[in-house]
Amino acid sequence: MYYLASALLIVIGTLGTNCPLPASTDGRASLISVAKCCEQNELLVDDTCTPLTETNETEWKPEFVEEKVNGISRDRPVQPNYQLKIGRPKCQSNEHQWNVYHYRSGEDRLAILTTGVLRHYTTDLTKGSQEYNGVFKFNDADSMDEDDLDTISIHYDYPFGHYCADKAILSRDRLIATYAMICVPDVVVKWSDTNYLMKHAIDPTFHAISIASYLVVxxxxxxxxxxxxxxGNMITSMTLCLIADTVMYVSLLAAFFWLNALGYYVWNTFRSRNVFLRVTDGRKYCYYSTYVWASTICIAGTAIFAHFALETNKPVVGGMIYPPQETIGWLGISVLFTSIAFTIMIDLCFALTTANRIKRMSTYGRIHHKMKYSFRMFVFLFTIMSIGWLSLLLSQLNYKALEYCHVVINLLQAILILYVCVFGQRRVTFLLGKTCNCCNSEENIEGLDWGEEMTAINAGY
Structure with a gap:
């Protein structure tokens, strides 16, 4: 009897160990954590957590995707058990925070896997991407299949604790994006990298030298x-526009209009039979200023209108380091560059006709003698700025070699303009020496512009 009872207990114990336990009804065993940047009833508005009551948007909820062998799948919605953890990630000492924006025309894509891992897709520059004005973007990213997304891009995974996600509203650009703050490792950039060295060392240094050269003039x-x-007032205005050209194309357009005004003034002086007009230089400068700025504003307005009203594919700058912003497209740039091309052709006509007029002149008046030096300076400036504009135009093709050449040509343009306007003119160097008291009294004054010979005699030079 004792043996029978022992055998019965052993059988019951074996069956009990093979029977599965009932599943947890509350789902805590498979609960995953997702980090949300702002509070439950808040979202990001221009990098600031704002209550939903102050916006017209709905609450952000994570959309999960299921990972396949060769990528991710969004064919059927996946909704695992999850909980939201509020707060931004605390990066380690060898990491730094990085902002990522997933929006319609951007280069970044964000996906939350069913394991709670945030996957960040970014452009693989060696595959299937287009670059426009330094901005990389996917080809028809909205209609792209997810398999294609894995094919032409690379991705990085960030587990919970290394990211936070939320909905973001960018009011300035009227964009609604999915935002994520991630912790990325610090990358030590080698100064031997040509592209990094050119963009972060050589180009800023050359820009500083160029600005200093224009400022001296x-x-x-x-x-x-x-x-x-x-x-002189025209040269001053033109160089100030070239200084501002480091940040915008409109200032370059104004600089070429000032060059066009200078060419017209020289051409009109040699064409006119009576150069003693009863119009002061101040009034003439007001007339030419009206022409330059009115033309610049009209063409710039046309370019802005073409960008917002007619541009079909507006490029967007940003995505990872700063919020996305629209930049000028090919249509707006073409309006500005075509206008500059027209001024260059008109200046060429001024230069040829004035040179022909000077060759046919047998005698020179005092004003014509003075304007001859202004014409020579105009020809040099026209040649230098035209080559610089052509270099800028070629650099828009986004070939690294052309971009590097433009960086060097931009510096050479500034140095040559400084030489042509200041150090290459005996008149200017003589006046600088007279003002600074740094010239020898026995300096040869031959070749000076009209008027400075008497100044030199009276001053004892």
Whole structure:
């Protein structure tokens, strides 16, 4: 009897161990955590957590995707058991926070896997991407199949604790994006990298030298009273526009209009039979300023209208380091560059006709003798700025070699303009020496512009 009872207990115990336990009804065993940047009833508005009551948007809920062998799948919605954890990630000492925006025309894609891992897709520059004005983007990213997304891009996975996600509203650009703050490892960039060295060291240094060169020309022609005539005021205005050209194309357009005004003034002086007009240089400068700025504003307005009203594919700058912003497209750039091309053709006509007129002149008046130096300076400036504009135009093709060449040509343009306007003119160097008291009294004054010979004699040079 004792043995029978023992055998019965052994059988019951064996069956009990083979029977599965009932599943947890609350689902805590498979609960995953998803990090949300703002509170439950908040979302990001221009990088600031804002209550939903102050916006017209709905609450953000994570959309999960299921990972396949060769990528991810969104064929059927997946909704695992999850909980939202509020707070931004605390990066380690060898990491830094990085902002990512997933929006319609951007280069980044965000996906939350069913394991709670955030997957960040970014452009693989060696496959299937297009670059426009330094901005990389997918080809028809909205209609792209997810398999294609895995094919032409690379991805990085960030587990819980290394990211937070939320809905973001970018009011300035009227965009609604999925935002994520991720912790990425610090990458040590080698200075031997040509692209990094060019963009972060050589290009800023050359820009600083160019700005300093233009500033010297503007100060010299503005400070010296003898150079503060109509031509000098035009040179000052043109160089100030070239300084501002480091940040916008519109200033470059204004600089070429000032060059066009200078060419017209020189051409009109040699064409006119009576150069003693009863119009002061100040009034003439007002007339030319009206022409330059009115033309610049009209063409810039046309370019802006073409960008917002007619541009079909508006490029967007941003995505990872800063919020996305629209940048000017090919249509707007073409309006500005075509206008500059027209001014270059008109300046070429001014240069050829004026040179022909000077060859046919047998005698020179005092004003014509002075304007001859202004014409020579105009020809040099026209040649230098035209080559610089052509270099800028070619750099828009986004070939690294052309971009590097433009960086060098941009510096050479500034140095040559400084030489042509200041150090290449005996008149200007003589006036600078007279003002700074740094010239020898026995300096040869031959070749000076009209008027400076008497100044040199009276000053004892």
């Amino acid at each position: 503007a100060v010299v022609y503005f400070v010296l009273p003898q150079l503060r005539d109509l031509v």
